[in-house]
Amino acid sequence: MRISTPQIFNSNIDGYQRGYASIAKTQEQISSGVRIQTPADDPVGAARLLQLQQQQALLTQYSGNMTTATNSLNQEQSVLDSINSALQRARELTLSAGDGSLTDEDRGALSDELGQIQNQLLTLMNSKDASGNYLFSGSKSTVQPFVQNADGSYSYQGDQSALDLQVSDNLLMPIRDSGWGIFEMAANASRxxxxxxxxxxxxxxxxxxxxxxxxxxxxxxxxxxxxxxxxxxxxxxxxxxxxxxxxxxxxxxxxxxxxxxxxxxxxxxxxxxxxxxxxxxxxxxxxxxxxxxxxxxxxxxxxxxxxPDAMAIKRNASNTSAAQITSATVSNTTAYNTQFPNGGVQLKFTSATTYDVYALPTSPSATPMTSGSLGATFPQTITVGGVDLSISAAPNTGDQFSITATSPERQNILNTLGDLRKALDTSTTNNPQAQLAIRDMVASAVSNIDNGMNQVLSTQSSIGSRLNTIDLLGQENQSLSLTNTTTQSSIRDTDMASATSQLVLQQTMLEAAQAAFARISQLSLFNKL
Incomplete structure (x- = not known):
């Protein structure tokens, strides 16, 4: 095979360039401290680094989620502490109301203070977080959870879902409890x-x-x-x-x-x-x-x-008339059990004299379950699914009312205080039945307040357990993050001793190549003549 002089020169120049590139690469690894500059430097190590970086990103996200969960649970814990204190004061007042020596004026004063506590509880139960979302509305965080109805009772408008946040690969942590579970599910002594x-x-x-x-x-x-x-x-x-x-x-x-x-x-x-x-x-x-x-x-x-079930009445805020549904009572038990929807009904007036009734929850495309018309005089009664609804005055087109059934199995503490206040505000003068009603209502209210407090304490205990879990997960997360960082460093970072030795070796090889090339380049046939 014939080797030309240009081939010899080109081959030596290519080798010199490769040696110089290797030295430059090693020098860059030493100066930057990073061994894997591109995936080509170590394909297996680069793939492993990508996996570790993805894991680190998840650990960082979980850490942020745990901080968010801790802040949310601590705020809920603080609100529940205030609610528990208010309920304790309400219990003390309720016990005082059972004193048979009290006058109507004395009981009226107790009723007024219970009213203030009732308002305080309503405010606390409608608490918001720093972002303006309601704490106790479940997943419907923009909806006010508790509202007062036209008849003075209180209803829950949120849902029964708990708001969850991912805090580890396998754990969704509830960071808020719905008002339904805390304030609506306490056992009712008055069943x-x-x-x-x-x-x-x-x-x-x-x-x-x-x-x-x-x-x-x-x-x-x-x-x-x-x-x-x-x-x-x-x-x-x-x-x-x-x-x-x-x-x-x-x-x-x-x-x-x-x-x-x-x-x-x-x-x-x-x-x-x-x-x-x-x-x-x-x-x-x-x-x-x-x-x-x-x-x-x-x-x-x-x-x-x-x-029997109690009926809660809600008047649509956009109603333009002064009409109110003042009462809703079950008049036909058989019809109520078989026809009245579990979710309640919506009464929608299509004119001043006609109405449609829809099962709740409803939708724009829903069809009415029944329709009817009003008489000329008011107040009058409308019967829907075995329930008599008393309407006070003529409605306007578009007026809407929602009627839902509330089971006596569970009690809302706001309604418990409301019922107690009604009894305390009733004069007992020459009225033995009113005196006995106060005694019975006090006994029932004390039991219901105790049940409500137990429900709050149970939720607080659950919050404490979740906070403890977050602490443990935080420690585990920190340990995993440290291990991840160490592993990434061992794969990615330059071994300075090894790289320095490699650089010296590459430099020696390059110098030897240069010396060899210098001597070979001087060879010629004329040297043999």
Whole structure:
């Protein structure tokens, strides 16, 4: 093979350039401290670095999410602390209201302070975060969670979802709790009701009273009480009563006193029956002869059982008329159970005299479940799915009202305080029934406030557990981040000792190549002549 002089020169120049490029590369690695300048420097290491960088980005995001979660949970914890303090004060006032020596003015003062606490609780339950989002609306963070209805009751407008944030590869952390779970799901002690069915006194004055009752044992109430309701309590005399279940069976023996009571006592006539508690009282009228007790109270009959659903009414803020739906009551239990939608109904007036009824939730394309028309005089009643709605005045076209059913199984603490205030604001002068109603309402309110506080404390305990979890995850995240950084450094960064040795070797090789080339370039055939 013939090798020309230009080939020799070009080959040596290429080798010299490669050697110089290697030295320049090694020098750049030493000066920058980075071994892998391009993926070509170490394809396997570059791929591994990309994976580690992606993991580091996730760890950084998780760290930021944990900070956000911690701030949100701490704010919620602080708000719940304030709510718990307000409920504790409400409980103290409620216990004070049970003092039988209080006058109407005294109870009115207590009612006023309870009203202030009620407003304070409403403000706290509608708290916002630094971004202006509501804390307790669930995922509907721009919707005010609690509003007061036209009838004075309070309703929840958020949803039941908790707002979650990813804080690790496998964990979604709830960073906010919905107001539904905290303030709407406390057990309601007032799940029973009673009504007078027979008054044997010819003068029409009521002398025997049965309280609305409270639930004292959820297990027994759910297992035994419900199945036999409604019950009938018959007062047989001033010392005896009888309880019959819905089938007419005598179940008196299941009551704690086995059908006996003392008509002359105002404190000891508590009836414990199938997980519920009722108070049977006698209040004689002025001029009654106590020796005729059997005649005065014998023959009274009461019906008692589970409380029906309550109706919440919401008036659309854009309504242009003064019309209000002042009440909503179940008039036909069968129709209500089979026809009234679980989510409630929306009443939409298509003119001043006609209306459509839609099942909630509704949509622009929904079709009405029923339609109707109004009479000429007001107030009047509209019946929808077994529920009577009383409308106060003529509506305008486009007016809307929403009616939803609220189960008595759970209680909103705002409504508990509202019901208590109504009882305290009722005059008890010459009104024994009002006096007994206050006593019963106080007992129910204390139980419901306790249940509400327990629900808040349970949520606070859950928040504490989540904060502890975040602390542990933060430590793990920091450890993983440190390991990740160390691993990246070991792959990416230059080994200075090795690189320096490599640079010396490359420099020596380049110098040797230069010396060899200098000598070879001087060779010629003329040197042999």
């Amino acid at each position: 029973t009701t009673s009504s007078l069915t027979t008054n044997p006194n010819a003068d029409g004055v009521q002398r025997a009273f049965l309280s609305q009752g409270t639930v004292t044992d959820n297990t027994s109430y759910n297992a035994d009480f419900r199945s036999g309701a409604p019950y009938t309590l018959k007062v047989l005399s001033g010392t005896q009563y009888q309880i019959l279940d819905s089938g007419g069976n005598d179940v008196t023996a299941e009551a704690n006193t086995n059908g006996t009571f003392d008509a002359t006592s105002s404190d000891s006539n508590t009836i414990l029956f199938r997980g519920s508690q009722f108070q049977l009282d006698v209040s004689l009228a002025k001029g009654d002869d106590p020796t005729q007790m059997n005649t005065l109270v014998g023959g009274y009959s009461f019906s008692f059982g589970t409380a």
